[in-house]
Every structure is written in structure tokens, then in C-alpha cells.
Amino acid sequence: xxxxxxxxxxxxxxxLRGARFPVDEPPDAAGLRAARAAAGALPRVDRAxxxxxxxxxxxxxxxxxxxxxxxxxxxxxxxxxxxxxxxxVSAAEPDAVARWLADPSAAPHGGESLTALRTRVGAWxxxxxxxxxxxxxxxxxxxxxxALVHALALPPQTFWRLDIAPLALTELTTRTPPHWNLHxxxxxxxxGDAPPGQDG
Numbered sequence: 001x002x003x004x005x006x007x008x009x010x011x012x013x014x015x016l017r018g019a020r021f022p023v024d025e026p027p028d029a030a031g032l033r034a035a036r037a038a039a040g041a042l043p044r045v046d047r048a049x050x051x052x053x054x055x056x057x058x059x060x061x062x063x064x065x066x067x068x069x070x071x072x073x074x075x076x077x078x079x080x081x082x083x084x085x086x087x088x089v090s091a092a093e094p095d096a097v098a099r100w101l102a103d104p105s106a107a108p109h110g111g112e113s114l115t116a117l118r119t120r121v122g123a124w125x126x127x128x129x130x131x132x133x134x135x136x137x138x139x140x141x142x143x144x145x146x147a148l149v150h151a152l153a154l155p156p157q158t159f160w161r162l163d164i165a166p167l168a169l170t171e172l173t174t175r176t177p178p179h180w181n182l183h184x185x186x187x188x189x190x191x192g193d194a195p196p197g198q199d200g
Contacts, residue, residue, distance in 0.1 A: 011032065118146045
């Protein structure tokens with residue numbers, strides 16, 4: 001019996017559209033419209049949770065999810081860099097940014113290091129009940145990336161090479177946690193269409 005964990009990234013906010021490190025703010029109007037339009041494409045789930053950020057809660061609501069609790073991990077804590085763009089921070093603190101990008105254990109912003117993020121998200125992932133079913137979690141892109149690095153035992157620097165778009169759905173499966181598989185290549189089909197090879 002398989003546990004299917006579906007990680008959905010929230011829609012955009014004003015800070016994200018401005019390429020700034022996230023702050024806790026609600027989704028913008030365009031993001032909410034996109035989530036409402038995508039609601040019908042969500043797969044069936046047995047339970048849904050979301051991270052505590054406003055953008056995650058707002059996305060879950062717009063998707064029509066009945067969230068049972070904010071049990072999913074919070075976003076990466078970027079300390080005093082929150083709300084600032086990488087360009088601004090790089091101009092003001094070039095050595096700190098270089099250290100942050102090169103060393104997974106560095107947290108020059110006073111928040112959370114990449115290593116700490118991966119450890120926190122990994123503990124949540126491996127602590128999920130092994131009961132079979134479909135669990136959907138609305139979580140920030142950094143959490144999805146950290147989950148993939150942990151689940152697949154990837155080198156920490158792989159984190160920077162994973163792109164997670166708004167409303168992207170990433171699926172991990174397991175029969176025996178903490179052994180996870182990444183489910184890739186979902187079939188594209190219109191609602192009501194039979195999967196290829198099952199058209200009668």
C-alpha cells in the first residue's frame with residue numbers, strides 16, 4: 001500500500017512578483033484567479049494540509065481544498081533579508097551572499113541555513129504516517145525543493161537547480177518511509193478522457 005504525497009506550490013504574491021525574498025503576505029489577485037481556474041484539475045485526495053503562510057492558506061482556499069490543519073512545514077526563514085531582492089542584498093552584502101550560496105550550513109541573514117531547512121523538512125517528510133492514501137500539502141517552493149533533496153538523497157547544492165513554479169504539483173510516493181520515490185511524467189489528458197490505450 002502506497003502513501004502518495006502531493007506537494008503544491010502556492011500562487012504568487014506582490015513580493016514574489018518583485019523577485020524579493022518572501023514575506024508573509026496573501027496571494028495577489030492574479031494568483032487567486034489562477035488557483036480558482038486550476039481547482040478542477042486537482043487529483044482526488046484523502047486529506048489536505050498547508051503551511052502557515054498566508055499565501056499557502058489563500059491558495060488552498062482558492063483551490064477549494066478542505067484543509068484539516070496547518071501541519072505542513074513553514075517556508076525557509078530568510079531572517080533580515082525578508083522582503084529584499086537578491087540584487088539589493090548582493091550589493092549591500094556581497095560576501096554574505098557568496099557564503100550563503102556556497103555553504104549549505106551558512107545563515108548570514110540570521111535566519112535558517114539550507115542545511116537546517118533540509119533537516120526540518122526531512123523530519124516532517126519522514127514523520128508522516130505510513131498509512132496508505134493521498135495527502136496533498138500546499139507548501140512554499142523552498143520546502144518542495146528541500147523535500148526533493150532529502151527524499152532522493154541529493155547533494156545539497158542540487159537545491160539551487162530545482163525550479164518550482166506557482167501551482168506546480170510534485171508527487172512523492174512511499175511504501176516504507178523514509179524511502180521515497182519521485183513520481184514523474186504524469187499523463188496529460190482532458191477531464192473525462194480515458195488514459196492512452198483505454199479508449200475502448
